Amino acid sequence: MTHTQRIQVATQGNSQVIDINEQIKEVVDNSRIHSGIVCVFVVGSTGAITTTESEPGLLNHDLKAFFEKIAPRDIYYKHEETWHDDNGHAHVRASALGPSITVPIIDGRMTLGTWQQIVVIDFDTRPRRREIVVQVMGE
Numbered sequence: 001m002t003h004t005q006r007i008q009v010a011t012q013g014n015s016q017v018i019d020i021n022e023q024i025k026e027v028v029d030n031s032r033i034h035s036g037i038v039c040v041f042v043v044g045s046t047g048a049i050t051t052t053e054s055e056p057g058l059l060n061h062d063l064k065a066f067f068e069k070i071a072p073r074d075i076y077y078k079h080e081e082t083w084h085d086d087n088g089h090a091h092v093r094a095s096a097l098g099p100s101i102t103v104p105i106i107d108g109r110m111t112l113g114t115w116q117q118i119v120v121i122d123f124d125t126r127p128r129r130r131e132i133v134v135q136v137m138g139e
Contacts, residue, residue, distance in 0.1 A: 002137045021117035040100060050097055051103075
């Protein structure tokens with residue numbers, strides 16, 4: 001059996017991290033799947049999905065500092081010549097992290113650790129309305 005649902009998230013961009021764990025949990029609960037997997041996918045090439053502890057130091061500083069070190073905003077990106085925009089770093093960051101994750105479902109619940117939440121990161125340079133596709137598969 002497969003259950004698909006889309007959720008919308010308003011973002012501010014600039015490596016904003018948003019905890020979407022409760023919305024994903026609700027989709028899993030609505031699916032009535034007891035054993036299977038949930039795939040969480042952000043639509044767009046400047047967003048990413050991962051898990052982390054939803055803690056202010058991580059969300060508001062540490063992750064942003066990390067991504068600034070691996071793909072700095074203020075260096076040259078060939079991508080920006082193509083489209084005459086300012087988000088080459090956003091594409092590189094999102095590509096490094098990836099647009100989706102898959103989490104096992106056991107006994108109707110996601111198998112996340114106590115301090116592990118699903119988050120979306122918007123690396124773009126402007127506010128956006130992100131669409132997240134959540135697909136639950138199993139029995």
